[in-house]
Amino acid sequence: xxxxxxxxxxxxxxxxxxxxxxxxxxxxxxxxxxxxxxxxxxxxxxxxxxxxxxxxxxxxxxxxxxxxxxxxxxxxxxxxxxxxxxxxxxxxxxxxxxxxxxxxxxxxxxxxxxxxxxxxxxxxxxxxxxxxxxxxxxxxxxxxxxxxxxxxxxxxxxxxxxxxxxxxxxxxxxxxxxxxxxxxxxxxxxxxxxxxxxxxxxxxxxxxxxxxxxxxxxxxxxxxxxxxxxxxxxxxxxxxxxxxxxxxxxxxxxxxxxxxxxxxxxxxxxxxxxxxxxxxxxxxxxxxxxxxxxxxxxxxxxxxxxxxxxxxxxxxxxxxxxxxxxxxxxxxxxxxxxxxxxxxxxxxxxxxxxxxxxxxxxxxxxxxxxxxxxxxxxxxxxxxxxxxxxxxxx
Amino acid sequence: xxxxxxxxxxxxxxxxxxxxxxxxxxxxxxxxxxxxxxxxxxxxxxxxxxxxxxxxxxxxxxxxxxxxxxxxxxxxxxxxxxxxxxxxxxxxxxxxxxxxxxxxxxxxxxxxxxxxxxxxxxxxxxxxxxxxxxxxxxxxxxxxxxxxxxxxxxxxxxxxxxxxxxxxxxxxxxxxxxxxxxxxxxxxxxxxxxxxxxxxxxxxxxxxxxxxxxxxxxxxxxxxxxxxxxxxxxxxxxxxxxxxxxxxxxxxxxxxxxxxxxxxxxxxxxxxxxxxxxxxxxxxxxxxxxxxxxxxxxxxxxxxxxxxxxxxxxxxxxxxxxxxxxxxxxxxxxxxxxxxxxxxxxxxxxxxxxxxxxxxxxxxx
Numbered sequence: 001x002x003x004x005x006x007x008x009x010x011x012x013x014x015x016x017x018x019x020x021x022x023x024x025x026x027x028x029x030x031x032x033x034x035x036x037x038x039x040x041x042x043x044x045x046x047x048x049x050x051x052x053x054x055x056x057x058x059x060x061x062x063x064x065x066x067x068x069x070x071x072x073x074x075x076x077x078x079x080x081x082x083x084x085x086x087x088x089x090x091x092x093x094x095x096x097x098x099x100x101x102x103x104x105x106x107x108x109x110x111x112x113x114x115x116x117x118x119x120x121x122x123x124x125x126x127x128x129x130x131x132x133x134x135x136x137x138x139x140x141x142x143x144x145x146x147x148x149x150x151x152x153x154x155x156x157x158x159x160x161x162x163x164x165x166x167x168x169x170x171x172x173x174x175x176x177x178x179x180x181x182x183x184x185x186x187x188x189x190x191x192x193x194x195x196x197x198x199x200x201x202x203x204x205x206x207x208x209x210x211x212x213x214x215x216x217x218x219x220x221x222x223x224x225x226x227x228x229x230x231x232x233x234x235x236x237x238x239x240x241x242x243x244x245x246x247x248x249x250x251x252x253x254x255x256x257x258x259x260x261x262x263x264x265x266x267x268x269x270x271x272x273x274x275x276x277x278x279x280x281x282x283x284x285x286x287x288x289x290x291x292x293x294x295x296x297x298x299x300x301x302x303x304x305x306x307x308x309x310x311x312x313x314x315x316x317x318x319x320x321x322x323x324x325x326x327x328x329x330x331x332x333x334x335x336x337x338x339x340x341x342x343x344x345x346x347x348x349x350x351x352x353x354x355x356x357x358x359x360x361x362x363x364x365x366x367x368x369x370x371x372x373x374x375x376x377x378x379x380x381x382x383x384x385x386x387x388x389x390x391x392x393x394x
Numbered sequence: 395x396x397x398x399x400x401x402x403x404x405x406x407x408x409x410x411x412x413x414x415x416x417x418x419x420x421x422x423x424x425x426x427x428x429x430x431x432x433x434x435x436x437x438x439x440x441x442x443x444x445x446x447x448x449x450x451x452x453x454x455x456x457x458x459x460x461x462x463x464x465x466x467x468x469x470x471x472x473x474x475x476x477x478x479x480x481x482x483x484x485x486x487x488x489x490x491x492x493x494x495x496x497x498x499x500x501x502x503x504x505x506x507x508x509x510x511x512x513x514x515x516x517x518x519x520x521x522x523x524x525x526x527x528x529x530x531x532x533x534x535x536x537x538x539x540x541x542x543x544x545x546x547x548x549x550x551x552x553x554x555x556x557x558x559x560x561x562x563x564x565x566x567x568x569x570x571x572x573x574x575x576x577x578x579x580x581x582x583x584x585x586x587x588x589x590x591x592x593x594x595x596x597x598x599x600x601x602x603x604x605x606x607x608x609x610x611x612x613x614x615x616x617x618x619x620x621x622x623x624x625x626x627x628x629x630x631x632x633x634x635x636x637x638x639x640x641x642x643x644x645x646x647x648x649x650x651x652x653x654x655x656x657x658x659x660x661x662x663x664x665x666x667x668x669x670x671x672x673x674x675x676x677x678x679x680x681x682x683x684x685x686x687x688x689x690x691x692x693x694x695x696x697x698x699x700x701x702x703x704x705x706x707x708x709x710x711x712x713x714x715x716x717x718x719x720x721x722x723x724x725x726x727x728x729x730x731x732x733x734x735x736x737x738x739x740x741x742x743x744x745x746x747x748x749x750x751x752x753x754x755x756x757x758x759x
Contacts, residue, residue, distance in 0.1 A: 021510035099660075126506055130651055131659075164656070174633060174651065181636035345564075352568040 030094035034156025036141030038107035047084035048075035070153040081121040098127040102160035107141040116225035133163040136220035138193040168216040184344025187222040238328030242341040244272030261300030274346040283369040305386040318375035339366040399533035400602040410614030413679040416672025425726040427639035430580040437580030442619035445588025449611035456598040459756030464595040488684035493711030499673040561631035586730035589738030
């Protein structure tokens with residue numbers, strides 16, 4: 001009797017097999033690599049997604065006889081992102097999977113309409129990651145995603161890697177949200193655009209087809225969640241310095257003895273210290289930038305390998321960094337009237353009581369604030385050389 | 395004496411930590427961050443001090459009556475009928491707390507991992523496993539806890555350490571930015587978690603060295619406070635106080651941020667596993683306390699016949715909350731005064747003072 005009961009129980013377990021609610025098979029997923037959002041003329045959201053084609057990710061040599069595109073780009077309109085996804089799923093025969101989405105590109109119009117209309121989906125959705133890179137495309141996000149990359153598999157990945165390298169200003173969704181939430185800083189997102197990319201011809205090819213590739217080009221400035229303007233590449237570098245983000249880059253200055261020839265210094269690491277002062281009326285920010293670099297290239301022929309010359313180079317480089325930072329500061333204070341550097345947060349940390357009254361009018365206070373930028377550059381290494389190999393005999 | 399098993403000081407400390415910590419780092423951080431922002435950790439430290447006081451109260455009360463649990467000495471102190479009423483109240487609280495924990499974890503799993511699965515199946519699955527362990531009694535529970543505890547804590551710490559790359563310590567500044575009232579409100583909420591140490595009164599008779607009960611309770615509170623404070627630090631340092639306060643499960647999101655070298659990332663299943671094990675033990679402790687208490691209340695010789703009925707009660711209580719918002723609202727606004735005033739401070743304090751006035755004292759073994 002007991003055995004029969006056990007047997008029946010066992011058989012009845014098979015009834016559970018049909019009930020796996022959350023089963024999802026990899027082969028049934030449409031893996032999204034990048035998403036773009038545009039604001040259409042019909043006042044709707046246009047969601048464009050780049051979906052990976054797994055078959056073209058492995059096997060077969062790239063370029064060997066009609067290689068498939070590695071991604072499929074498809075878009076749909078809707079009132080919200082979820083609404084657009086619903087229309088999208090009428091075109092995509094698989095379950096839409098956000099777990100591998102690396103970039104979120106807002107079209108210029110969408111960014112001006114309000115990034116807040118879009119970003120919440122990517123924060124709330126359990127599949128989408130908080131580490132998505134947020135960018136604003138100069139033009140349409142749709143076109144941005146329709147490109148491909150010669151070096152990477154897809155343009156989404158190319159854009160993701162460009163951000164990850166932190167060559168320019170780049171920002172993750174979570175950092176963007178924090179800037180939106182804080183009153184002491186206004187959000188800035190990476191600006192991207194398409195640029196003609198010549199590609200080297202492969203063997204047996206005459207010339208690879210001309211196409212557009214993605215490029216990081218400065219930054220987009222927001223007021224709360226609406227975009228109000230751009231920063232160009234140079235201003236974006238100044239922004240990085242003043243925000244205290246890890247700066248990797250090159251400072252190029254005229255050679256001290258031969259002003260028409262240049263010297264380049266690679267910045268290895270840097271730090272930013274913002275110290276606010278407030279006397280009840282005027283706000284002063286003392287900004288100290290320190291950078292450590294390597295003297296890496298010289299066009300001229302003079303001998304720079306003396307302690308005095310290195311000191312001279314250091315002060316020249318400091319001047320140059322100061323110039324860049326001032327450029328960004330000028331744009332922020334003068335043109336946009338927005339604290340995009342987080343000086344307000346620094347002020348908050350030191351004067352928490354005064355901040356409570358000032359924070360509601362921080363734009364005005366920031367515009368009036370005096371900012372002094374001091375830069376110190378230290379050159380530690382000079383590459384493999386002391387002086388040029390081609391220095392003429394004396 | 396119903397429970398014959400004996401557990402040592404180490405096991406009981408770990409059991410008490412696992413009894414508080416899992417939900418304390420699941421949903422409590424969000425409540426605290428909303429109240430006290432970057433000063434939330436101060437709330438926790440104040441609450442931990444309150445927890446220590448409660449622990450001392452409960453242990454000194456229990457040690458007056460060696461070998462007796464809360465249910466037995468309540469009758470001895472106040473007389474049969476009031477004692478029974480106190481017992482009934484505690485049975486209700488243990489059952490209700492188990493149900494809340496089950497519901498909380500059901501909501502978490504549903505949100506984070508299994509959105510299409512009806513939440514009742516998650517409740518049933520969790521409770522079935524715990525109920526099975528209940529047949530083994532206290533010893534099985536504490537040994538299991540000892541087995542998983544260090545693994546779980548290691549995962550948790552590794553999660554924190556890996557996310558240091560995303561952290562910026564300046565986000566914790568300025569200190570004392572919020573007013574004292576918000577900080578105290580936060581400590582009131584978290585004190586209701588630390589106050590759960592009252593349940594230790596059910597386990598003191600099972601200690602092999604009851605003299606160490608003070609040490610056990612105090613170290614459980616301190617260890618819990620340490621992990622709670624460090625998780626608050628890491629969450630605020632990763633997200634800043636405003637964004638951190640907007641997550642339902644902030645620690646989960648902080649671990650999701652981990653991305654090392656484009657390779658070591660997506661560690662969230664790990665943290666889900668840690669929480670699942672924690673849920674098992676936490677529900678287990680409350681379930682077991684309810685079982686032991688009701689068996690003593692009814693004068694049964696064995697708690698096993700009660701496992702199924704009480705399990706069904708817990709399950710049905712767990713389905714009471716219609717949605718996660720209401721559940722969290724209850725946990726953050728109604729639960730602290732309800733649990734603290736009645737079960738965690740009120741009744742123990744009452745029993746303790748009556749015992750003191752009436753000079754009641756149990757016979758030493």
